[in-house]
Amino acid sequence: MNSEFIIAVHSLVLLAHKPDGMASSEEIAANVCTHPARVRKVLGFLRKNGYVTTREGSGGGYRLCIDPSDMTLADIYRTMAAGAIKPNWCSGNPDMDCMVGSNMQEVMNDVFCGAEKQLESYFQGITIGQMLSRIKACQKT
Amino acid sequence: MNSEFIIAVHSLVLLAHKPDGMASSEEIAANVCTHPARVRKVLGFLRKNGYVTTREGSGGGYRLCIDPSDMTLADIYRTMAAGAIKPNWCSGNPDMDCMVGSNMQEVMNDVFCGAEKQLESYFQGITIGQMLSRIKACQKT
DNA sequence: TCCAACTGTAACTGTTAATATTACAGTAAC
């Protein structure tokens, strides 16, 4: 799994938690524990997909523009990490003479496509709002 | 996802397909498209978990010792790639002052554990025997 | 109008993980 998915989710939860729903890349990076440039890259994707708005210049930053309970991890997965569970390495070779070796890539591909759908349906059931609730629950205990 | 999972599945399907259910690391490696030493490593794991038997020395090799229709991808996943969908990178830090940053690791971990279970239940529904059937179906078309 | 605080991007570096390769000891069949 792509770690940009994690950065995206963490950033959105943080924005949902902030009273004014806004933060700079520097503030988010400190919370996520990474470099501001990386946060800007990830949140740039989220902006292009309509999850946040950005304001450049002094006093600028990122702001959530969707209700946290309407945003699922599946949306973010599709945006940031689609196809991430399938390994980039693959076995066999379609030009091969053997039935197994020549068709394995196609069959394996189908298997991972199914796995991806399964994963997406799981992520579909978790919203950013729920993530925030879970974090609050952690805090109490 | 770990590519050793793919090598394991491919090797087992190949063994299931062979009339005598047997092959050497060299033969398997040529079919999978990797190095024999890698195949030996992966099939060593499978031997330790009781899926294949090996015979050293001349005329030796690997032999399937479980019915292909009793062996699911979930078994292989647990053996070769457990925990593979969770990224090794993680955001936040438990020692942090912020509620979001300090609890994100734990919540994210729970999310990925759930995802893993979901994936395993999907793999549970696919056997090595079915993989071979799918490959035969590919061949016909 | 200039300065300070931001985002947007691209280029580059360093580090880690994945894969390939080599090597050789151990084992079994002929």
Next chain:
DNA sequence: GTTACTGTAATATTAACAGTTACAGTTGGA
């Protein structure tokens, strides 16, 4: 005892990933 294997460790080699630097473009306010 020679040949054909597995088992395993060590060592390249390569690709992926995260971190960093740099700078142009934008905005708000002194």
